[in-house]
């Protein structure tokens with residue numbers, strides 16, 4: 001694949017403008033582009049290894065990088081949070097998350113916003129910590145005490161419902 005001639009336009013990554021912008025080829029060594037000039041800020045620099053036209057010459061760039069000429073840019077990338085590994089039973093399908101329900105550690109849940117997660121642990125104040133793909137989230141869940149209330153409500157329901165309910169045949 002022939003590279004653009006000197007004076008022709010080419011897309012290159014400009015550090016000053018930040019991103020892929022149009023440049024003009026100002027110098028070539030053989031078929032290899034040696035220098036480009038940004039059409040926006042007029043800065044001259046060597047083409048970047050990430051440029052579309054550099055795809056065929058990636059090997060050369062890699063050798064240079066191995067030689068130690070490239071500077072690490074880890075600072076700009078946010079460090080990935082360390083998330084605990086939570087064991088779960090893959091055979092058990094995830095349950096839709098609801099604050100009104102109780103979830104056990106190891107139970108997978110689907111959340112409308114955060115996606116699929118695994119309950120990592122339950123907190124003393126009755127909440128659950130769920131490990132989602134990229135983050136931990138503390139979610140509310142039904143309190144243990146509510147089962148007491150539920151039972152009394154259920155009892156009341158059966159009480160008032162007795163007159164209407166069809167009688168159960170025994171035996």
Ligand SMILES: [Zn+2]
Pocket residue numbers: 014015016017018021038039040041042043
């Ligand atoms: Zn520029």
